Amino acid sequence: MKLNLDCIPCFQRQALQAARFVTDDEKLQEEILREVITELVDMDWSKSPPEISHIVHRIVKERTGEDDPYKTVKKQYNDIALELYSRYKKFVEDSSTPLLSSIRLAIAGNVIDFGASSGFNLNDTIKTVLTKDFRIFDYEKLEKSLQRTGELTYLADNTGEIVFDRILLETIIDRYDVKKINFAVKGAPIINDATLEDAVYTGITDLENLDIIKIDVGMNSPGLKRTGAEFLDICANSGTVISKGQGNYEALSEYKTIFFLLMAKCPVIANDLGANIGDIILKG
Amino acid sequence: MKLNLDCIPCFQRQALQAARFVTDDEKLQEEILREVITELVDMDWSKSPPEISHIVHRIVKERTGEDDPYKTVKKQYNDIALELYSRYKKFVEDSSTPLLSSIRLAIAGNVIDFGASSGFNLNDTIKTVLTKDFRIFDYEKLEKSLQRTGELTYLADNTGEIVFDRILLETIIDRYDVKKINFAVKGAPIINDATLEDAVYTGITDLENLDIIKIDVGMNSPGLKRTGAEFLDICANSGTVISKGQGNYEALSEYKTIFFLLMAKCPVIANDLGANIGDIILKG
Numbered sequence: 201m202k203l204n205l206d207c208i209p210c211f212q213r214q215a216l217q218a219a220r221f222v223t224d225d226e227k228l229q230e231e232i233l234r235e236v237i238t239e240l241v242d243m244d245w246s247k248s249p250p251e252i253s254h255i256v257h258r259i260v261k262e263r264t265g266e267d268d269p270y271k272t273v274k275k276q277y278n279d280i281a282l283e284l285y286s287r288y289k290k291f292v293e294d295s296s297t298p299l300l301s302s303i304r305l306a307i308a309g310n311v312i313d314f315g316a317s318s319g320f321n322l323n324d325t326i327k328t329v330l331t332k333d334f335r336i337f338d339y340e341k342l343e344k345s346l347q348r349t350g351e352l353t354y355l356a357d358n359t360g361e362i363v364f365d366r367i368l369l370e371t372i373i374d375r376y377d378v379k380k381i382n383f384a385v386k387g388a389p390i391i392n393d394a395t396l397e398d399a400v401y402t403g404i405t406d407l408e409n410l411d412i413i414k415i416d417v418g419m420n421s422p423g424l425k426r427t428g429a430e431f432l433d434i435c436a437n438s439g440t441v442i443s444k445g446q447g448n449y450e451a452l453s454e455y456k457t458i459f460f461l462l463m464a465k466c467p468v469i470a471n472d473l474g475a476n477i478g479d480i481i482l483k484g
Numbered sequence: 485m486k487l488n489l490d491c492i493p494c495f496q497r498q499a500l501q502a503a504r505f506v507t508d509d510e511k512l513q514e515e516i517l518r519e520v521i522t523e524l525v526d527m528d529w530s531k532s533p534p535e536i537s538h539i540v541h542r543i544v545k546e547r548t549g550e551d552d553p554y555k556t557v558k559k560q561y562n563d564i565a566l567e568l569y570s571r572y573k574k575f576v577e578d579s580s581t582p583l584l585s586s587i588r589l590a591i592a593g594n595v596i597d598f599g600a601s602s603g604f605n606l607n608d609t610i611k612t613v614l615t616k617d618f619r620i621f622d623y624e625k626l627e628k629s630l631q632r633t634g635e636l637t638y639l640a641d642n643t644g645e646i647v648f649d650r651i652l653l654e655t656i657i658d659r660y661d662v663k664k665i666n667f668a669v670k671g672a673p674i675i676n677d678a679t680l681e682d683a684v685y686t687g688i689t690d691l692e693n694l695d696i697i698k699i700d701v702g703m704n705s706p707g708l709k710r711t712g713a714e715f716l717d718i719c720a721n722s723g724t725v726i727s728k729g730q731g732n733y734e735a736l737s738e739y740k741t742i743f744f745l746l747m748a749k750c751p752v753i754a755n756d757l758g759a760n761i762g763d764i765i766l767k768g
Contacts, residue, residue, distance in 0.1 A: 205500055205510070205517055209493035216489055226489070233489055234525055241521045245514065 201450040204468040218260040218269040254418035268389035277360025302371040309364030315391040316465035335475040338484035346376045349439025353382040357445030387414035387423025426451045459484040485734040488752040502544040502553040538702035552673035561644025586655040593648030599675040600749035619759040622768035630660045633723025637666040641729030671698035671707025710735045743768040
């Protein structure tokens with residue numbers, strides 16, 4: 201996806217939010233915002249949103265000296281979601297449509313996104329998403345793909361959310377003949393995206409036959425580029441590729457064999473999907 | 485109120501929205517956004533939000549050649565609200581607490597604000613606000629003030645919304661001994677704020693003993709400064725002053741004799757009021 205003009209003020213909102221997670225010094229917050237704005241106005245806006253996002257968050261990291269401004273909220277939402285794990289694990293097991301129920305939960309968890317907005321309510325969102333109509337619903341296609349697949353590649357999005365991804369993965373493992381899972385997390389901290397540390401903390405890495413793949417987030421972080429040959433080869437060799445959230449959709453929307461699970465949370469993504477904000481999407 | 489750093493990206497969102505109301509030319513939209521950003525980054529941020537807002541919207545007007553970018557949506561929301569007038573006029577007349585019911589409606593109408601956000605639902609908001617708890621509720625104080633008053637000064641906010649202001653004013657006229665009303669509208673178009681033309685269109689100017697006061701919106705527009713001696717004298721001579729909406733609150737929050745009726749729609753205002761977004765306020 202191309203950058204939309206709406207992304208420009210949104211990057212600044214993100215930078216300000218990230219700065220405030222690290223420092224109460226309003227003078228420093230203002231300096232960071234001014235530096236981000238100066239960088240943005242001098243920049244060619246034909247880059248992709250994730251590329252610009254990395255530049256913006258690099259400024260926050262450099263100016264605050266904090267490599268992971270979202271550290272505290274990331275742990276907080278992992279903990280909140282882990283507390284909900286047993287209840288929703290049982291909910292899925294008791295469900296007459298466990299795959300669909302766990303997909304709904306994984307999408308509800310996608311509301312935990314500090315990139316897209318500043319305010320959300322996880323419990324209210326779960327309640328809504330468990331019964332809400334999908335705006336795009338390629339469920340049968342995903343089900344058929346899982347029936348045939350040997351290998352599943354799963355691109356995670358945010359901390360907290362990955363606890364619900366774990367329930368979905370466990371549901372898939374229990375019901376389909378998946379021999380290997382490639383679970384892709386970010387190679388370094390960016391916004392509240394999940395990294396290897398979060399995958400370990402939330403028990404994802406305890407799943408059988410699961411490999412972690414690190415995704416490059418710029419700034420010489422370790423990992424594979426989402427649109428690089430090496431990662432796309434892994435996707436091509438997987439029977440099923442599931443991508444969570446807006447950022448992965450922005451990077452990969454042109455790849456038609458990927459299943460995108462997300463909640464539309466910003467006008468730019470919603471518009472691209474022909475959806476409204478708050479709509480839930482299973483696009484394959 | 486002082487400008488908050490959150491206002492900086494919000495001004496850009498507003499500029500982009502205003503530009504899009506006038507032109508589909510994405511190149512021109514980008515140029516306008518870049519000019520707004522350049523102006524903002526070079527600016528001293530100790531100005532008040534309305535001051536900066538005027539500068540930002542001047543750029544949109546100059547670059548598009550359209551003096552009133554919100555013209556179409558302003559008429560649209562006046563018409564939508566006028567269609568609801570009879571139903572809610574009757575609702576208030578049938579109510580056991582007509583003053584309170586018309587206050588709630590006037591606050592619900594305050595959701596029609598293109599400055600604060602891009603998306604709102606008027607009908608859903610009315611339904612909610614008619615029963616919602618107030619975050620700040622100085623109702624008795626306002627009632628007592630109206631019982632004693634001879635003259636009422638009323639600062640309007642947005643188009644569409646002023647139809648609900650009309651119901652509130654009619655309710656006050658019918659029940660209290662108000663000899664004169666000063667109804668303050670903006671002296672020139674700014675965002676979707678109500679001007680004289682809207683007061684005429686929605687029948688406000690047909691109310692008895694009502695004078696229109698024009699408020700200066702910068703750029704050599706006609707009208708009195710909200711914090712200038714002449715307008716503050718009018719307020720001081722009125723038994724009751726009612727101010728609608730966020731913009732008037734930003735300009736006048738330090739004046740403790742004014743009753744502020746509004747819905748908190750942005751984090752900056754909400755924070756200043758100790759409220760959450762969506763909260764309804766009657767602060768006196």
